Amino acid sequence: MELNCEETVQDGISRAPEKQPFNWMQEEFISELTSMWLYLEFAFAVPKQVYEITYFGQKKDLHRQLLCHAIHEMRHAEMLARIMLKWGGKPKWQLSRLPQAESYRDFLNAAMSNEARNLESYQLRDTEVGDHELKVLLANLLREDNAHLQVDQAIQQVLTAQGVIDGPLPPPRGNGQFGEDIKKLEQAAWLEIKSISRLIYASLLLGMDQSIAPRARALAIEDMQHLNRIAQEITTTGGRLTIPGEVLELEESDDFAKLLQDVIGLKNDKVRTYKESKPQFNVPGGGQLLGTLLAKEEENIVDLEAYLQSLKQYPLTVH
Structure with a gap:
C-alpha cells in the first residue's frame, strides 16, 4: 500500500537564535x-x-x-x-x-x-x-x-x-475463537513498533544528514505499512491491535552504529519469528501475510548492514 501523504511542513533559514x-x-x-x-x-x-x-x-x-x-x-x-x-x-x-x-x-x-x-x-x-x-x-x-x-x-x-x-x-484478543492467531500477530506487530521507533529516533538524531537519515525515515514509514497490514489482519480475525506503553520505550544513544545494529537485530527477530509463526496459524491469512513480509525484511536487512559498514568506516555525529 502506497500512502504518498503530502508533507507540507517547510524549512526556513536560521541564523543565531534569540531563544532556545x-x-x-x-x-x-x-x-x-x-x-x-x-x-x-x-x-x-x-x-x-x-x-x-x-x-x-x-x-x-x-x-x-x-x-x-x-x-x-x-x-x-x-x-x-x-x-x-x-x-x-x-x-x-x-x-x-x-x-x-x-x-x-x-x-x-x-x-x-x-x-x-x-x-x-x-x-x-x-x-x-x-x-x-x-x-x-x-x-x-x-x-x-x-x-x-x-x-x-x-x-x-x-x-x-x-x-x-x-x-x-472489538476486544484486543477478539471473542477467543482465534485468540492464538491474534497473539502471534500481536507479537509481530510489537516487533514492527520497536523497529519503527528506533528508525525514527535514528533519523531524528542524524538531523540534516542526507546520507542515511532519509532512508531510515523511509524504512520507518515502510514498517508502518507492514504494521497496518498486521493490524488489519487482526481486525479480520475479530480482534483489535492496541499499543502497550512498554513497547514504545527505547534506550537512547548517540552511537548511530549501535542504533542500526539494534534495528538489524529487530529485523532479524522479525524474520525468525515470522518463519516460525507462519505454519502455525489456524486461519491461513495471518501466515500468508507474514510470509509476504519476510522477503521485504530480508532485503532491508541487507541494506541496513551496508549502511552499518559505511557508518563504521565514516562515523557520523549529531548535527
Missing part, C-alpha cells in the same frame, strides 16, 4: 510523537474503505486519512528535533502509555484534545520567538494541526451519522 526554548520544544516533540502513535492506533480500529469523509470537496477513506495524520505528526516531531539539534540540544524519547480507548469517541476526544493543546501552545510561542526558522516551522505546524482538527471534526460527524461513534470496539 528546549524544555518547551521537548514537550512538543513528545506531544507530536504521542499523536503519531494515537492516530495509528485509531486507524487500526477503523476498517479500510468502509467510512468516507469529504475534505476540500474530495472523498477520502477515513482509515487512510488517519494513517496520513500519523505520518504528518512524525514529520512535525522530526522538524522540532532538527531545530533542537541545530541549537545544541537533544530530543529525549520519553513516551508513555497512550490514552485507553473503548470507542471511536474516545479516540477522537484524545486526538482533538491533543491537537487543540498543540494549537494553543504554538500560537503562544509564535508571539514570543524571533528566530526565523522556528517562526516558519510554527506557522506550518499551526496550519497543519488546525487542518487535522478540522478533519477530526469531520470524522466525528461521519461516525456519529453512521451510529457507530459510541459503539464498543
Whole structure:
C-alpha cells in the first residue's frame, strides 16, 4: 500500500537564535510523537474503505486519512528535533502509555484534545520567538494541526451519522475463537513498533544528514505499512491491535552504529519469528501475510548492514 501523504511542513533559514526554548520544544516533540502513535492506533480500529469523509470537496477513506495524520505528526516531531539539534540540544524519547480507548469517541476526544493543546501552545510561542526558522516551522505546524482538527471534526460527524461513534470496539484478543492467531500477530506487530521507533529516533538524531537519515525515515514509514497490514489482519480475525506503553520505550544513544545494529537485530527477530509463526496459524491469512513480509525484511536487512559498514568506516555525529 502506497500512502504518498503530502508533507507540507517547510524549512526556513536560521541564523543565531534569540531563544532556545528546549524544555518547551521537548514537550512538543513528545506531544507530536504521542499523536503519531494515537492516530495509528485509531486507524487500526477503523476498517479500510468502509467510512468516507469529504475534505476540500474530495472523498477520502477515513482509515487512510488517519494513517496520513500519523505520518504528518512524525514529520512535525522530526522538524522540532532538527531545530533542537541545530541549537545544541537533544530530543529525549520519553513516551508513555497512550490514552485507553473503548470507542471511536474516545479516540477522537484524545486526538482533538491533543491537537487543540498543540494549537494553543504554538500560537503562544509564535508571539514570543524571533528566530526565523522556528517562526516558519510554527506557522506550518499551526496550519497543519488546525487542518487535522478540522478533519477530526469531520470524522466525528461521519461516525456519529453512521451510529457507530459510541459503539464498543472489538476486544484486543477478539471473542477467543482465534485468540492464538491474534497473539502471534500481536507479537509481530510489537516487533514492527520497536523497529519503527528506533528508525525514527535514528533519523531524528542524524538531523540534516542526507546520507542515511532519509532512508531510515523511509524504512520507518515502510514498517508502518507492514504494521497496518498486521493490524488489519487482526481486525479480520475479530480482534483489535492496541499499543502497550512498554513497547514504545527505547534506550537512547548517540552511537548511530549501535542504533542500526539494534534495528538489524529487530529485523532479524522479525524474520525468525515470522518463519516460525507462519505454519502455525489456524486461519491461513495471518501466515500468508507474514510470509509476504519476510522477503521485504530480508532485503532491508541487507541494506541496513551496508549502511552499518559505511557508518563504521565514516562515523557520523549529531548535527
